[in-house]
Amino acid sequence: MAQVVHQTSLTTLPLLHRGKVRDIYEVDEEHMLVVASDRISAFDVIMPNPIPFKGVLLTRVSNFWFERFKQLIPNQVSDKSLDELNLTPEEYAQVEDRSVIVKRLKALPVEAIVRGYLIGSGWKEYQARQSVCGISLPAGIPLAGKLPNILFTPSTKAAVGEHDENISFQQTASLIGEEIAQQVQDISIQLYQNASEYALGKGIIIADTKFEFGLDKEGRLTLIDEVLTPDSSRFWPADDYTPGVNPSSFDKQYIRDYLETLDWNKKAPGPSLPDEIIRNTQAKYQEAADRLLD
Numbered sequence: 001m002a003q004v005v006h007q008t009s010l011t012t013l014p015l016l017h018r019g020k021v022r023d024i025y026e027v028d029e030e031h032m033l034v035v036a037s038d039r040i041s042a043f044d045v046i047m048p049n050p051i052p053f054k055g056v057l058l059t060r061v062s063n064f065w066f067e068r069f070k071q072l073i074p075n076q077v078s079d080k081s082l083d084e085l086n087l088t089p090e091e092y093a094q095v096e097d098r099s100v101i102v103k104r105l106k107a108l109p110v111e112a113i114v115r116g117y118l119i120g121s122g123w124k125e126y127q128a129r130q131s132v133c134g135i136s137l138p139a140g141i142p143l144a145g146k147l148p149n150i151l152f153t154p155s156t157k158a159a160v161g162e163h164d165e166n167i168s169f170q171q172t173a174s175l176i177g178e179e180i181a182q183q184v185q186d187i188s189i190q191l192y193q194n195a196s197e198y199a200l201g202k203g204i205i206i207a208d209t210k211f212e213f214g215l216d217k218e219g220r221l222t223l224i225d226e227v228l229t230p231d232s233s234r235f236w237p238a239d240d241y242t243p244g245v246n247p248s249s250f251d252k253q254y255i256r257d258y259l260e261t262l263d264w265n266k267k268a269p270g271p272s273l274p275d276e277i278i279r280n281t282q283a284k285y286q287e288a289a290d291r292l293l294d
Contacts, residue, residue: 002097005037006050010091020046021055021231027085027101031078035099036062036226040281042255043266044163049273051281055098057289058229063100064293065195065227072194073187075223076102076214105214105222107157108176111164112184114192115151117207119144119234119247122153133166142244144207144236150192152185157212183221184213195228202291204250205241207234230288250288254281 007018013025013033020041025033036055040047066075080101082092115122115132118141122132130137133153141147154172155164173181188211196206210232212225226232230251240248258277259266273281 002053002056003093004050004052005035005055005094005098006039007037008035008094010087010094012087012091013085020044021058022226027080030104031080031101032104033085033095033099034102035095037098040231040252040255042252042259042270044158045266045268045270047255047270047273049278051278051285054231054282054285057285058226058231059098059100061229061289061292062226066223068198069191069194069223069227072190073223074216074220076100076105076225078103102224103216103222105216105224107212107214107224108180108184109157110167110172110175110184111155111157112188112211112213113153113155113208114188114211115147115153115208116192116196117144117146117205117234117236118142119207122151122208134168144241144245144247145243150189152188154184180215180221187213187221191223191227199228199235199292200238202294203238204288204291205236205238205247207236207247209233230285235288250284250291252281254284 008023010025013027015023016026016032017024021037021039023035023037027033036058038050038052038054040051040054066077069075078101082095082099118126123143125132126137126141130139132151135151138148153166155166158164169181169185191211192206192209199206206228209228211223211227214222214224216222233251234253235250236247237250255277262271264271
């Protein structure tokens with residue numbers, strides 16, 4: 001049975017990277033083991049308390065979408081299994097149900113953010129300048145209102161503890177090339193549309209999300225990292241949605257909203273989370289997974 005994991009400590013495999021949520025280990029020259037811990041971050045700061053079994057839920061949800069989208073775009077998932085890694089029983093318990101062995105790819109240095117609704121930083125910018133990430137919008141869109149068109153608003157991929165920066169399509173093209181940038185934009189919007197239709201049938205509005213991509217040895221665009229999870233997306237209950245009203249959610253917005261009530265400067269270290277906040281966050285992640293995977 002899976003255990004609560006704030007940080008893994010495998011010695012059988014070399015640690016390559018420890019991110020805000022995932023620990024990445026080297027399997028061989030062609031593969032890596034990606035482990036989703038129960039860490040949670042907000043405002044780019046890792047909180048000191050884990051959300052129990054969050055990494056298990058993230059892995060289940062991502063694997064569902066990787067499978068659903070495999071006819072649309074190749075993904076990172078390899079055909080290797082944990083049994084091939086010769087982990088100790090203690091190590092196996094740390095990674096069971098929360099890990100995937102992936103192909104080693106060249107990750108693109110941008111995050112592909114797709115927005116279908118006006119919320120968060122987009123809403124703040126819209127109120128000030130009637131735009132989102134520099135893209136002009138018509139007047140009169142309410143808080144949480146559906147956008148007239150799906151927006152592709154890429155950002156840089158910052159190091160742990162630093163903030164991502166929104167960039168234009170032209171800046172994206174200068175980083176990764178015009179052709180790849182266009183592919184990233186087109187497939188990101190296609191994946192968002194596909195997922196939004198599916199999720200709405202499960203009672204979830206996907207307000208926005210973030211995709212990440214890499215290139216394989218042949219230069220083919222490949223879907224990587226996590227896909228349409230409560231960590232990387234805003235999920236709203238469709239039956240509770242009203243334009244103009246800040247919506248309830250099945251994601252980490254609940255944590256962000258709690259942290260906004262504190263006298264905290266949004267810099268590390270993060271404040272300790274009360275048990276009630278941890279329980280409610282876990283319940284929201286669980287409900288998102290239950291609805292999507294039903």
